[in-house]
Amino acid sequence: MNQAHLCPNSAFTVGNKILGVKDGDKTVRLGELTVITPEMYEDFAQFKETNSMFRMTGKCQRNNCSNWKNDHCNIPSILEKLGVEAVDEIPDCDIRQGCVWYAQEGESICRYCNQICNQ
Numbered sequence: 001m002n003q004a005h006l007c008p009n010s011a012f013t014v015g016n017k018i019l020g021v022k023d024g025d026k027t028v029r030l031g032e033l034t035v036i037t038p039e040m041y042e043d044f045a046q047f048k049e050t051n052s053m054f055r056m057t058g059k060c061q062r063n064n065c066s067n068w069k070n071d072h073c074n075i076p077s078i079l080e081k082l083g084v085e086a087v088d089e090i091p092d093c094d095i096r097q098g099c100v101w102y103a104q105e106g107e108s109i110c111r112y113c114n115q116i117c118n119q
């Protein structure tokens with residue numbers, strides 16, 4: 001698996017990018033990826049729930065992530081078990097070329113992607 005894949009479920013931290021914002025139980029994509037700058041990180045430090053307010057992407061951490069099992073990200077395999085429903089339409093996505101979920105599962109995982117919020 002490519003060492004430089006992107007995780008579509010990363011933390012709110014400097015250098016990661018905001019993919020979308022939380023709207024209820026779903027993610028609404030922003031028009032473009034927004035890099036989290038040190039200033040932005042400081043501005044949001046007062047909020048404890050930034051990982052639930054936004055959906056971020058960053059470098060896949062592979063073995064340094066608890067979701068990484070047997071050389072794969074485990075999240076795609078548990079979404080259905082968690083009751084996340086797939087939608088018919090595949091969302092527009094700025095990170096598809098690098099996305100680790102897409103690399104593993106192909107387009108099928110994209111149908112679940114906006115149905116979840118970060119972490």
Ligand code: SF4
Nearest residue numbers: 008093096099110113
């Ligand atoms: S829509 Fe597909 S390619 Fe884009 S972040 Fe979600 S799973 Fe990855």
